[in-house]
Amino acid sequence: MGEKMIVYEPLPKLRNGKNLMQYIQEAQYEKFDKNGNKRKSISLSNPERIRADDIVTVVYKNQKPVTGQVLMVKRSGLNSTILLRNKITGLGVEMNIPIYHPNIIRLDVIRRPIKYKPRNRHYYIRNSRLDVGEIGANGKN
Template identity: 30%
Template sequence: MLSRASGITVKTASRVSPALLARRCYQVPTGTRKVLPIYPPVDPTPSVKNATLLKNLSSIDLKEKLDKDGWRFKLIDKHNKDCIKVGDVIRVIYNKEKCSYDNFVGYILSVDRKEQVQDASVLLRNQVSKVMVEVRVPLFSPLVERVDMLKKADGSRKRNKHYYIRGTKLDVGNLESKLRKKK
């Protein structure tokens, strides 16, 4: 039996019911008993509606749940003069009621600003008991209570990422002890 759909002629198994053929575009028989369904291409117009729907839902989620006060968005907003940049030293303070993480002081190696704002994160580096540690902190996580700016970047190193400092004389060392000495 031959079936014609979308200008392509395909042999279908004789056992396939006409109702099944009407529901799917066409089917391709294999050498075994199985018949593989092949679906028609998706219409592109509904995906545009879904994209705006996803954007609307993510903005509602951002405003109502993740960032009620707006301070997290100000941290990553490039147009804000007080936003965090590569080279800054920050302290991430975690909510003790929700998790048992210790507060972390670190040098910002990279700031990842994503298309979905709530996916933004920061890569921090510090030396903890003579071992270099890197931590990626999602800024919109409900576990993060606040982020304190300890030291702004001096602007001498103008790059988007500071991965090159790893294992060189520019590497950070123990930041907490350095900050205590300066006070």
């Protein structure tokens, strides 16, 4: 009666010195961002990261590239997104782009502002005098 019966083999607590969630997250980064360029492009420690107010082109595998001004960068692991705004025939269009989507090849910064605005989310530019013009693939209005 004093003997314990083993119902199942206990799971290992660490995988390569990491807990389960860190291990899974790094496996997902390896799958969706093999060379680490996307992770580096939004890392807060990188001075050349993508920031709000940059003009960015998103290059896809099987469709035309998308260009726009970054309104917001949401950093939340594999769910990180950027919100791009452009005007197409005078109508403001916003696209929420998931950075780690498998069809995205790379993110190219076309133009950076001379001086960044003091906020990191630029929702206030919508329908104001600060709103973006039509941005072509070369970054010109």
